[in-house]
Amino acid sequence: MRKYTYTLMAAAIGAAVLTGCGGSTAAAPAATTAEATTAAAAEAPASEEKTEAAPGPEGAKEAAAPASGELKEFDVVLDWYPNAVHTFLFEADKNGYFAEEGLKVNIINPADTVDALTFVASEKAQIGFSYPVDVIMANVNEGMPVKALAAVVQEELSCMASLADSDITADMSSLKGKTVGHSGPAVMEATVKTISKNAGLSEDDVKLLNVGFDLTTALTTKSADMVVGTFINDEIVTMKNAGYDVNVWRYDDYGVPMMYGLVMAVNADAYDADPESYQGFIRACKKGFEDMKDEDKALQTIMADMNSDDNPLDEVQQKESYEILMPLMEKDGQPFLSMSDKTWEDIMSWMADSGLIEAAVGAGDICIQE
Secondary structure, three states: OOOEEOOOOOOOOOOOOOOOOOOOOOOOOOOOOOOOOOHHHHHHHOOOOOOOOOOOHHHHHHOOHHHHHOEEEEEEOOOOOOOOHHHHHHHHHHHHHHOOOOEEEEEEEEOOHHHHHHHHHOOOOOOOEEHHHHHHHHOOOOOOOOOEEEEEEEEOOOOEEEEEEOOOOOOHHHHHOOOOEEOOHHHHHHHHHHHHOOOOOOHHEEEEOOOOOOOOOHHOOOOOOEEEEOOOOOOOOOOOOOOEEEEEEEHHHOOOOOOEEEEEEHHHHHHHHHHHHHHHHHHHHHOOOOHHHHHHHHHHHHHHOOOOOOOOOHHHHHHHHHHHHHHHHHHEEEEOOOOOHHHHHHHHHHHHHHHOOOOOOOOOOOEOOO
16 A cells, blocks of 8 residues: 655745535545645645636536546645544545546645645645634635635534543533633634633633643643643543543533534635536545545555654554544534535624624635535
8 A cells, every 4th residue: 555745835835815515515635745745835826816707517627627638736735734534535545536536636734724724825725624713714804715615524623621530510600710721822712701601700700821732731730720622533532541531521512603623625716717626526535435434444544644754643543533533524414525504604603703703704705605
C-alpha cells in the first residue's frame, strides 16, 4: 500500500480575501508529492473577478472533462494533519474514485488553522476544511468569497470537560466561582457566556482563562475547573487513556445551537465557474465514506497512509476516534456531507446575538444550495 507524502504550507499568504445546504454533499483530495503540492499552492493564480454566468450542466461537464485523459488538479487544504476524520479522502483516492471523476486530488496540511480559508478565498486551493463559525466570520465580517459546501461531521466535536472528581455538575450554575479555560477564540468566550447566562449566572460569576492550546494540561493540573474547546475524539480520548476520569458536556444542551463538527469550504466564484468538478469531488467522497464504514480497512488506511514521522498516529487512539466519529458523520435523516439551512440560520442568529457578527445573513449567502 503506497504511502502519501504531505507538504506543510508556508506561512500565511497575506490577507486574501462548504457540501451545500438542502442536502448536497462534497468530497476530498488524493495525496501528491511534496514538490507537486508546493507547486500547486505557489503557482495557482490569485482570484479574479468573474463576470461570465456560471455554466449550465452541459457546459459544466465540458469544463470539468480532462483533455486527452489528463486529470484536473484539485487541491484540498485540511484543518490539521490527517487523522481518522479524513479517512474517506484516502479511501476515495486509492480506490480511484477521484480519478473516475477526472480529478487528481492533492491533500495539503496547513501551517495554521486559518490557512484553509485563506487559500480557498484566494483560489490557491479548491477545498478547505474548516469550522462553521470560521466560515461565517470570514464571509460576513471579512468579506471573503467563501461558502460552505459540505458538512463532514453532523454534530459538534468540541465540548466542555471537567474532571469527574470536581464539584461541577450537569446544572451549570455549579460554575459559579469557577475558572473556565479556553483556547482564545472569541467564539469560546461567547460559548461560556451563553452557558453561564442560561444557568442564571452573571459574567462576573465565572472567571475566563485563556490557556491557548494547553487545554488538557489546564484541566489535569487543575489550573482550570472546566475547559471548553476540547474535542471528544481527541483530547478527551487522550485524557481517558491516560487514566483521567472526565465528564463531558455538550454546548447545545446549554443554549448554544448545534453546529457541524467540520465543514468543507469553497470559493463561491470558483464553484460557480465549474460546479461539475466540485460535484464530482463530492460523489467520489461519498464512495470513499462507504468504504470507510469497514472499520478494519479504515484503520489499515489510517495507519498505512496517514501515519508518518511528521504525523505520528497512535493506533489505539485512532481506533477510538474512528468509533466516535462514524455515528456523527452520518445520522438518521442527515446523510454524510449534507447540510440544512436551519442549522446555518440558528448558528448565525446565535453569533449575531453574541456579537460575533454584526447581523445574520441568509443561509444562501453562507452555503452552496443545490
